[in-house]
Amino acid sequence: MKKTLAAALALAVGVSIIGVGAGLAAGSADDMINARQAEMKLNMKAMKDLVAMLKGATPYDAAAVQAAAKAMADARTEGVAKDVWNASSQQGATVKSGAKPEIWTDASGFTAAWKDLDTAVAAIAATTDEASFKAAFPQVGAACKGCHEKFRAAEQ
Amino acid sequence: MTRRAKLVASLAILAVVGLAVLWGMSEPHPLTAAEIPAHQPDLANGKELFNAAGCLSCHKPGPDLKNVDASLPAGGTAFKSPVGTFYPPNLTPDPETGIGKWTDLEFVNAVQRGISPEGENLIPAFPYTSYARMKTSDVLDIKAYLDSLPPVVAPEKEAQIPAPWLMRKGVGIWKHLGFDAAQWQPDPSQPADWNRGAYIANGAGHCNECHTPRNLFMAFDWAKQFQGGPHPGGEGRVPSLRDLIGRGKYADAADLATAFQNGEMMGYEHMSSGGMGEVQTNLSKLAESDVQALANYISSLK
Numbered sequence: 001m002k003k004t005l006a007a008a009l010a011l012a013v014g015v016s017i018i019g020v021g022a023g024l025a026a027g028s029a030d031d032m033i034n035a036r037q038a039e040m041k042l043n044m045k046a047m048k049d050l051v052a053m054l055k056g057a058t059p060y061d062a063a064a065v066q067a068a069a070k071a072m073a074d075a076r077t078e079g080v081a082k083d084v085w086n087a088s089s090q091q092g093a094t095v096k097s098g099a100k101p102e103i104w105t106d107a108s109g110f111t112a113a114w115k116d117l118d119t120a121v122a123a124i125a126a127t128t129d130e131a132s133f134k135a136a137f138p139q140v141g142a143a144c145k146g147c148h149e150k151f152r153a154a155e156q
Numbered sequence: 157m158t159r160r161a162k163l164v165a166s167l168a169i170l171a172v173v174g175l176a177v178l179w180g181m182s183e184p185h186p187l188t189a190a191e192i193p194a195h196q197p198d199l200a201n202g203k204e205l206f207n208a209a210g211c212l213s214c215h216k217p218g219p220d221l222k223n224v225d226a227s228l229p230a231g232g233t234a235f236k237s238p239v240g241t242f243y244p245p246n247l248t249p250d251p252e253t254g255i256g257k258w259t260d261l262e263f264v265n266a267v268q269r270g271i272s273p274e275g276e277n278l279i280p281a282f283p284y285t286s287y288a289r290m291k292t293s294d295v296l297d298i299k300a301y302l303d304s305l306p307p308v309v310a311p312e313k314e315a316q317i318p319a320p321w322l323m324r325k326g327v328g329i330w331k332h333l334g335f336d337a338a339q340w341q342p343d344p345s346q347p348a349d350w351n352r353g354a355y356i357a358n359g360a361g362h363c364n365e366c367h368t369p370r371n372l373f374m375a376f377d378w379a380k381q382f383q384g385g386p387h388p389g390g391e392g393r394v395p396s397l398r399d400l401i402g403r404g405k406y407a408d409a410a411d412l413a414t415a416f417q418n419g420e421m422m423g424y425e426h427m428s429s430g431g432m433g434e435v436q437t438n439l440s441k442l443a444e445s446d447v448q449a450l451a452n453y454i455s456s457l458k
Binding site: 044047048050051054055098100138141142144145148149152153154155 | 384387391392393394395418419420421422423425426427428429430431432433434
């Protein structure tokens, strides 16, 4: 009897730990939206630095290009780890979001759009001089545009 | 006749007269051949206005036309509007499924009056409400450019809208309230460049269609011109175009022109969503002088 009770208790504790764990991984809708908006802000900041170099507003600096590419790649890794695009973020949010339902109805298109960005950011990171940076940059912008066109709503 | 019978009879007559008036109001008012100017087509100008008008955004080849050049306006891509889903038709010169048999008059009536060659009212999801502002000669140049494209066989798909016949009649009545067919008039107090930008924005560019809110009659609310409002496709809000510089959205008119030309390729992240991405793609194809004129006009809006 004691043994059964202990086993049941252990199971209950185990289940609740797993439950809490899963809950933490997915987070609340607001947490997910805040996390992805933070990710986008990091991307925006990195893009600003890159565009400044592209336009010649700031001088080309290989290290700065690397840093911006790393910032974007890290932001992305964190977003994936936090599962910020979980479909459950569609319900119960109080934070405004421009995420369109197509993100989940066209999941393969959305995944492909992210892959475009990953590829473009990796290509930027691999550049070593100004010419190769300028040649590789438009792919990053095109990835931003390609995804925002389909999956982000107009101004909220 | 009893009083009651008299009342019923007069009501019936009123109803019939009312219906007749409405029926008359629902009739389209096409231009006549005499109103179409003699014109020597300019293909380059036609292509420029085809891009300014954004024809391809809606008339791009649909998903079942995978082997068709994506730059050809073969139509068939779903266009969602508040009243239902449309499949904008084939604008290539195929005689059977495209506009190969259309006369200049039929084309101008469709683009500037919203009347099909069959004499039906077109639903203003097709922005003839703005295209009416264009010079007829520019519209004829667009037709000449379309006629120069390779023909694609792509039959029209039927729109998914409730009660199409009734709706087209209703549009005829609505045109009396919400459709001003007057052409754009330049403002003599402004420089030529500003007027060119205003002409593109208000005519071919049809910026008002999304950026100007509508009144109770679904007509443009000119007092609130370019103030933005609810997105017509139901995704969020369309931003205001007023005082873009003052509000810090762009550094100056040159910055806005760069944004039009490059969009998010240069990190201008408000140039992609809500349909603006396709608009920006079209603007990127315009002559430098037209982009600059458009930017000068838009950034002058207070």
